Amino acid sequence: MSTTSNVTLFDDEFLKKLEYLNIISKRLFAGQLKAERRTRKRGTGLEFADYRAYVSGDDFRHLDWKAYLRLNRLILKLFEEEEDLPIYFFVDVSQSMNYGQPSKLDYAKRVAAALCYIGLANLDRINIIAYADKVRGELPPQRGKGRIFKVFRFLSDVDAGGETNALDSLKTYCTSTRRRGLAVVISDFFDQHGFEPALDILRHFRHDIFVVHIASHEEMDPHLRGELLLVDSESQQSREITITPSLLSAYHAEYNRFCEQLESYCWKYQLGYVRTATDFPFEELVLKVFRQGRFVK
Amino acid sequence: MRFLALTGGQTALLGLLTAATIIALYFLKLRHRRVFVSSSLLWHRVLDDRQSHSLMEKLRRIISIIIAVTIALLIAISLARPEIEALTGKNERIVIVMDTSPTMGTHTSDGKTRWDHAVAQANSLLTSGGPTTEFRISDSSGRIASSFTTDRNEIRDLLSKMKPVAADPQMPKVDATDSLVYFVSDGVTIPQVPKEVKRISVFEKANNVGITAFELRTRPSIPPVYDAYLEVQNFGGEPVQADITVSGVGGQRISRSLNLAAEESFQETFDLTPFEGGPIRATAESKNDSLPADDIAFAYLPIKRRSRTLLVTKGNTYLQTLLKLDSFVDLTVVDPASFKEGDFDAYVFDRFAPPTVPARPSLIIGAPDAPWLRPGQGVIQKPPITTWSESHPIMQFVSVHDMTIERAVRIDARDLTVVAASNQTPLIVASDRPRWVMLAFDLDSTDFPFHVGFPVFVDNVLAWFSRDQLAIHRVPGTIEVPLQNAQIRSIDNKTIEAQPQLGKTVFEAIEPGLYTATQGDARIRIAVNLSNREFSDVNRSAFRNDAIPVSGQRLLKRELWFYMLFVAIVLIAGEWFTYHKRITL
Numbered sequence: 001m002s003t004t005s006n007v008t009l010f011d012d013e014f015l016k017k018l019e020y021l022n023i024i025s026k027r028l029f030a031g032q033l034k035a036e037r038r039t040r041k042r043g044t045g046l047e048f049a050d051y052r053a054y055v056s057g058d059d060f061r062h063l064d065w066k067a068y069l070r071l072n073r074l075i076l077k078l079f080e081e082e083e084d085l086p087i088y089f090f091v092d093v094s095q096s097m098n099y100g101q102p103s104k105l106d107y108a109k110r111v112a113a114a115l116c117y118i119g120l121a122n123l124d125r126i127n128i129i130a131y132a133d134k135v136r137g138e139l140p141p142q143r144g145k146g147r148i149f150k151v152f153r154f155l156s157d158v159d160a161g162g163e164t165n166a167l168d169s170l171k172t173y174c175t176s177t178r179r180r181g182l183a184v185v186i187s188d189f190f191d192q193h194g195f196e197p198a199l200d201i202l203r204h205f206r207h208d209i210f211v212v213h214i215a216s217h218e219e220m221d222p223h224l225r226g227e228l229l230l231v232d233s234e235s236q237q238s239r240e241i242t243i244t245p246s247l248l249s250a251y252h253a254e255y256n257r258f259c260e261q262l263e264s265y266c267w268k269y270q271l272g273y274v275r276t277a278t279d280f281p282f283e284e285l286v287l288k289v290f291r292q293g294r295f296v297k
Numbered sequence: 298m299r300f301l302a303l304t305g306g307q308t309a310l311l312g313l314l315t316a317a318t319i320i321a322l323y324f325l326k327l328r329h330r331r332v333f334v335s336s337s338l339l340w341h342r343v344l345d346d347r348q349s350h351s352l353m354e355k356l357r358r359i360i361s362i363i364i365a366v367t368i369a370l371l372i373a374i375s376l377a378r379p380e381i382e383a384l385t386g387k388n389e390r391i392v393i394v395m396d397t398s399p400t401m402g403t404h405t406s407d408g409k410t411r412w413d414h415a416v417a418q419a420n421s422l423l424t425s426g427g428p429t430t431e432f433r434i435s436d437s438s439g440r441i442a443s444s445f446t447t448d449r450n451e452i453r454d455l456l457s458k459m460k461p462v463a464a465d466p467q468m469p470k471v472d473a474t475d476s477l478v479y480f481v482s483d484g485v486t487i488p489q490v491p492k493e494v495k496r497i498s499v500f501e502k503a504n505n506v507g508i509t510a511f512e513l514r515t516r517p518s519i520p521p522v523y524d525a526y527l528e529v530q531n532f533g534g535e536p537v538q539a540d541i542t543v544s545g546v547g548g549q550r551i552s553r554s555l556n557l558a559a560e561e562s563f564q565e566t567f568d569l570t571p572f573e574g575g576p577i578r579a580t581a582e583s584k585n586d587s588l589p590a591d592d593i594a595f596a597y598l599p600i601k602r603r604s605r606t607l608l609v610t611k612g613n614t615y616l617q618t619l620l621k622l623d624s625f626v627d628l629t630v631v632d633p634a635s636f637k638e639g640d641f642d643a644y645v646f647d648r649f650a651p652p653t654v655p656a657r658p659s660l661i662i663g664a665p666d667a668p669w670l671r672p673g674q675g676v677i678q679k680p681p682i683t684t685w686s687e688s689h690p691i692m693q694f695v696s697v698h699d700m701t702i703e704r705a706v707r708i709d710a711r712d713l714t715v716v717a718a719s720n721q722t723p724l725i726v727a728s729d730r731p732r733w734v735m736l737a738f739d740l741d742s743t744d745f746p747f748h749v750g751f752p753v754f755v756d757n758v759l760a761w762f763s764r765d766q767l768a769i770h771r772v773p774g775t776i777e778v779p780l781q782n783a784q785i786r787s788i789d790n791k792t793i794e795a796q797p798q799l800g801k802t803v804f805e806a807i808e809p810g811l812y813t814a815t816q817g818d819a820r821i822r823i824a825v826n827l828s829n830r831e832f833s834d835v836n837r838s839a840f841r842n843d844a845i846p847v848s849g850q851r852l853l854k855r856e857l858w859f860y861m862l863f864v865a866i867v868l869i870a871g872e873w874f875t876y877h878k879r880i881t882l
Binding site: 097224227228231235245255 | 330
């Protein structure tokens, strides 16, 4: 198990890629992004929050005429009360994520950061929840590209630890938040309680769900042999095992079955799903997510 | 099953320790390596699903342990050299004694010899017994003997080096308490053997006419004249016609054709005066003769050669006349004052000795003073001759028992050969190197010159100095020659390999022949002849078979440990394969 140092996780190269992804996302989804996800509640919001471009359907009373005179563009003022659907990034930081070369957690952090950046660039409100056996950390809602460094800092500071209990973690968070949005779950989904209860909770709270299933090659194709004492990195439980070719075949079959189960669940409930290995470039993964068309609407 | 290298208890203990060690090592090997995985969720699902195969897993472990212990036990127990009689035959110790006396060279009716049959019997013995049977072989001549070995090829190799030779055949001492002793023989020269020794007879009656004696004898005359004594006997059961021949180098030949009845012998003395000096050969030929070794005999007739002799004397009429009358002496007489070494074969010094050792053999009469001679230690009056050597060449046909001596010089005979002596002093001494003979008395103080033997004595001395000698007689086998570091040549001038020993030279002569040993000026001829009634009487045997060796019944050609190790290697190879296939642990 290893982690990339926090210093290099979000380096200049990473930022360049983020910007690239942002441009791509704008090209791909120009004019389609905001209206579908965000709902508008007519009313008065006094607290100015941010600006965005006016699109058809927006309340023209909130147009900033001064900006129009200045820029000759219709700019809409946004106030706090405006109800736009937030994006919740549930990042699994259990001990099992701290595995692989590079580690799944580092990869998850990069994917989360990239998606956060796109969201922030699109003036979405993003929340990041790090969970394992419980909610281990939470980044309060952020909006605007300038917040990206807060995202980086939060993700850099969060460490792996604890066993996976997504059900309790998500239940705790969802019952306290109660605002529906887009829930992006980034995890390896190795949960003793199963992945279904946790995702069911999100469905219960009417979130749009997108699943990013991360795996490492060591899990997909373990190169183990001989007499081993297998130790679970989360529970520290151990079990004696004799690796034989037939056992390895059985494991491969079980692993594929596990992935298929998760994918079938997502298909069944029309959840977004993408599976990746840690050696797959994260920017490619993000584009893959875009092409699915569920993340950015 | 029994064990040849360890006791049963030791083997059992070894087996127990080996098995315990292997089982302990096996479980140590099974200590598992710790490997961390992100989650054992899927592994548990797989392993739990395989609970139904746990019996197979346990069996796999048990089988792995059994194979490992089996391999270790096979290797460990093979160290104890196990033996199962039904598989490897009986373990025995067998001693084979081969009779290598000359009669074993007798031909049999099938064209082979008794020795060939004996070798076949020995080889038959070597194929009997199991792979752990130990063999030892020796011969009756004492030349070859081995220690116990299971290597049959080593025994066969020694057997191939054995030959029927003469020597003095004897039954070697063998311990039959824990071994089977077989004596393969025709029973002629060694008729009796200890009762625990099993006899294997190769005897078969045969015809044989052999030379039982052939020697040259000197007739007492001056110069010496030689006769050849020949004795031939028919040892067969039927009368035969035999052709006898005595031949020399100059083409001289004496032949006889004889009709010999069974066991009849023929003797004759032949005058060799017409013969030239050199090798003399006697042969006896007859039809269906079975032992060629005794059909030929050799002797050597000394070459007659005149000796250039210098007599140094102030005056000794008798000595001068004696030497002048010897037809094989070219005599020169000088006064002691005029003595000078020259081209002579021998010197005779009458009451004189030169200041330095003469270069030629010398007869010194009177024990004179000389730096190279030990000084006299006084004069003995009337010393009686009490001892003399009849075997010394200079004393052949010479009798001195009634010789009187008025006075003699007491001499120191250290490192000299005393040929005749009284109680007080040696009287006649001889030195081999340099070669000289000295009388401790002068001729005026003795009646020796008036004895019949005196001219013979003088002639013997001159002959000993430089004339050819008769050959010494030996039987085939290991020959010792009383000449150190001598070079040995055969009658056809081939060099024979010889080993120098202290004061003598030793070489092997398997067949009859005439050999010459040379060392510097010294030369000895050796006539090697079988000429022995004991060896020619080839039918003098009452030997019977005590046992005919039977090849032991055995399934395996090699010792059991060999097959055990082979199985262990096969198991190791198989286990290596199954281990890498994760079939065994």
